[in-house]
Amino acid sequence: MNAPKLWRGRTLDARSAERREQLVDVGVELLGTDGSAAVTMRAVTRLANLSPRYFYESFADRRALIVAVYDRLETELLTRLSTVDPNGDLHTTVRAALQICAAYFEEDPRRARVLLREPLTDDTLRRHSADRLPAFLRSVVPALGTAAGALIPDSEEALAVAGTALGGALVALYLDWIDGRLPVERDRLVDHATAVVLALAPTGR
Numbered sequence: 001m002n003a004p005k006l007w008r009g010r011t012l013d014a015r016s017a018e019r020r021e022q023l024v025d026v027g028v029e030l031l032g033t034d035g036s037a038a039v040t041m042r043a044v045t046r047l048a049n050l051s052p053r054y055f056y057e058s059f060a061d062r063r064a065l066i067v068a069v070y071d072r073l074e075t076e077l078l079t080r081l082s083t084v085d086p087n088g089d090l091h092t093t094v095r096a097a098l099q100i101c102a103a104y105f106e107e108d109p110r111r112a113r114v115l116l117r118e119p120l121t122d123d124t125l126r127r128h129s130a131d132r133l134p135a136f137l138r139s140v141v142p143a144l145g146t147a148a149g150a151l152i153p154d155s156e157e158a159l160a161v162a163g164t165a166l167g168g169a170l171v172a173l174y175l176d177w178i179d180g181r182l183p184v185e186r187d188r189l190v191d192h193a194t195a196v197v198l199a200l201a202p203t204g205r
Contacts, residue, residue: 020058022048027069032110036122039066063124070125073114077104095194098170102186102193105178112178116171169196 026047030038039062045055059065077100084096105112119125170193176182177189184192 016057019048019050019054022050023055023058023065024068024072027065028073028110028114031066031069031118032108032113035113036066036118036124039069066118066122066124067128070114070119070128073111077101077111077115080104091194091198094197095190098193098197099186099190101174102177102190105174106186109178112174116175120171165200166197169200 023044026044027039029047030043041052041055041062044062044065045052055065059068080100081097084093084100086093088096105116119129173182173189173193173196177184182189
């Protein structure tokens with residue numbers, strides 16, 4: 001078997017993967033700062049200093065890049081949420097997950113725009129998560145481990161209602177906070193968000 005061709009010490013596949021990550025980096029900046037309308041092939045390749053052929057080497061179109069940006073940030077958040085200890089009491093577990101989310105968005109407000117605001121208005125991201133729980137709730141629930149069962153109802157109808165209610169409430173809270181319309185300290189925001197989750201969950205009744 002022939003050894004892979006190298007260019008400046010790297011394989012062609014490695015260079016292609018590097019260009020893809022470079023394009024996603026630019027996508028995070030554009031989508032997180034100016035929204036999905038700003039994510040065009042020309043804008044992305046210009047900022048990445050790459051030719052259009054390299055864009056299409058990694059993505060079929062701008063929509064594929066937008067999804068890749070969303071998936072990267074969601075994966076980062078889920079990785080952080082995986083550190084939550086699911087063996088604590090429900091309040092502690094929920095609060096720990098929501099604290100991680102708040103810190104993640106506070107570190108870089110672009111993340112909140114990509115994961116919370118854009119799925120509300122962008123058809124691509126809306127379709128991307130149409131068959132799942134709302135994006136924000138999907139980020140929280142996996143971190144809850146066994147505690148998730150207490151939050152999510154059994155029936156499909158109740159699941160849909162609870163998911164929409166919880167997701168909508170949390171998205172509104174975090175977006176207003178990130179945008180400065182809710183001037184509270186992060187710990188207080190998390191306290192309020194935790195109260196909202198437990199009040200809307202079946203165990204909150």
